[in-house]
Amino acid sequence: MTVTRTASTFAPPVMEARRWIEGVTFPADRPLINVSQAAPVDPPPDTLRQAMADAALTRDDAHLYGPVLGMPALRAGLSDQINRHYGAATTARNIAITSGCNQAFAATIATLCDEGDEVILPTPWYFNHKMWLDMAGVRSVPLPVGDGMLPDVEAARALITPRTRAIALVTPNNPSGVEYPDTLVMAFFRLAQAQGLALIVDETYRDFDSRSGPAHPLFHQDGWEETFIHLYSFSKTYRLTGHRVGALVSSPERLAEAEKFLDTVAICPGQLGQYAALWGLENLGQWVAGERDEILARRQAITEGFPALAAKGWSLMGLGAYFAYMRHPFDISSADLAPKLVTDAGILCLPGTMFWPKDAPQGRQELRIAFANLDADGIAELYTRLSALKV
Incomplete structure (x- = not known):
C-alpha cells in the first residue's frame, strides 16, 4: 500500500x-x-467584536477575496509595530499575512525545502512543525535541549549536513515556555548565516514574554532578511484563534515565492480577521x-x-x-x-x-x-x- x-x-x-x-x-x-x-x-474584548461587526456590515471587501499576501494596511501596520518593538527598519514589503502562524511556517518551508531536505528542530518540539515537515517530505532532525531546556549551538552545528536548509526555534518556547536569551538566538543566527541556512524564529507568544523590550537584535543585523525569518501570530494576542491571522516576515523575494504557496492553499487570509487584527494594532495596546x-x-x-x-x-x-x-x-x-x-x-x-x-x-x-x-x-x-x- x-x-x-x-x-x-x-x-x-x-x-x-x-x-x-x-x-x-x-x-x-x-x-x-x-x-x-x-x-x-x-x-475578544467587546470593543474589538464591535469593530469586527462594523466591518462585516459596512465593508464590502470584508466578504471578498483580498491580496494573497494580505491587506496592505495590516502589512504596513505590523511593519510599524515591529519597527517600534525591535527598533527595526522593515517595510510592508517584508510582511506577508497568513491564515495563522502554522500556515506561515508551512509557507516558509515551501520556499526553503525540496524532497529529502532537512530542518533542525530543538526537542521537545512543537508538534505541528514536525507534522508539516513530515507531510512535506522534509526530515526533522531532532536537537535535544540541554540545561534550562535550551538548545546548544555546537550540538546543532554537528547535525548540519549538505541537505540541511534551516534551523527552527520557538521562543517563548512551545512546549516548555522557556524564553531563549538574546545571546543564544544571536549565536544561532551567526551559525545559520555562516552555513548558508535559514533561521526560522516562531514568536507566536512574544507579547507574553516576561522581558521588557525586544527579545533579540536579529532585525538589526546587516542583511537580516537573507537568514532570519520571523513568524508571528495575532491569535493569542487579540483572542482571534478562530479567525486564523498570522504573519511571515522576510525578504520581498522570499515572500514572492511564498505567495505561490499561499495562493494555492487559501488564496488569501480571511478579510474579517485581518480587519480585527488591524483594529487591534491601532487600538488595543493598553x-x-x-x-x-x-x-x-x-x-x-x-x-x-x-x-x-x-x-x-x-x-x-x-x-x-x-x-x-x-x-x-x-x-x-x-x-x-x-x-x-x-x-x-x-x-x-x-x-x-x-x-x-x-x-x-x-x-x-x-x-x-x-x-x-x-x-x-x-x-x-x-x-x-x-x-x-x-x-
Whole structure:
C-alpha cells in the first residue's frame, strides 16, 4: 500500500487528547481542568467584536477575496509595530499575512525545502512543525535541549549536513515556555548565516514574554532578511484563534515565492480577521499590556505554588508564556499517565511523548501544562489534584 503524505505523520495531538474526555462525566464539585491547548477560551474584548461587526456590515471587501499576501494596511501596520518593538527598519514589503502562524511556517518551508531536505528542530518540539515537515517530505532532525531546556549551538552545528536548509526555534518556547536569551538566538543566527541556512524564529507568544523590550537584535543585523525569518501570530494576542491571522516576515523575494504557496492553499487570509487584527494594532495596546500582566501573574502563581508538587517528587523544567513543562515522579509513561489524569484527577493535559520523536525516552516523564486559562484559584486546584494523585 502506498504511504501517503498524511499517513507519514501522526494524528493531531490536541484532537487526540480531546477524545480522552468523550463519555467521561465530571462532577460539579470537580469540573474538568483543561490545560491541553495553548489558546484563550474567552472571546475578544467587546470593543474589538464591535469593530469586527462594523466591518462585516459596512465593508464590502470584508466578504471578498483580498491580496494573497494580505491587506496592505495590516502589512504596513505590523511593519510599524515591529519597527517600534525591535527598533527595526522593515517595510510592508517584508510582511506577508497568513491564515495563522502554522500556515506561515508551512509557507516558509515551501520556499526553503525540496524532497529529502532537512530542518533542525530543538526537542521537545512543537508538534505541528514536525507534522508539516513530515507531510512535506522534509526530515526533522531532532536537537535535544540541554540545561534550562535550551538548545546548544555546537550540538546543532554537528547535525548540519549538505541537505540541511534551516534551523527552527520557538521562543517563548512551545512546549516548555522557556524564553531563549538574546545571546543564544544571536549565536544561532551567526551559525545559520555562516552555513548558508535559514533561521526560522516562531514568536507566536512574544507579547507574553516576561522581558521588557525586544527579545533579540536579529532585525538589526546587516542583511537580516537573507537568514532570519520571523513568524508571528495575532491569535493569542487579540483572542482571534478562530479567525486564523498570522504573519511571515522576510525578504520581498522570499515572500514572492511564498505567495505561490499561499495562493494555492487559501488564496488569501480571511478579510474579517485581518480587519480585527488591524483594529487591534491601532487600538488595543493598553489592553494587550493588561493581558500580559495577567499571564505573568499566573506564571508567578505557578512558581509560588510549585513547592507542593516538588515535595511529591515533581520537577518544573520550564515556565513561560502559556506553558509549564513538568517532570512527573511516577513509574509510568506520560503517554499512559495523561489519559489516566482525565479519569483520576479531572485534568486534561498533553504528555511529553507528543513533543519528542517516537520512542525517545525523555518524553516518558514529561507533561505540558497550558496554564494561561487558569486563574490563581484554578492553579491552586490543579496543584491540589496533582499532589493527591496516586499511580
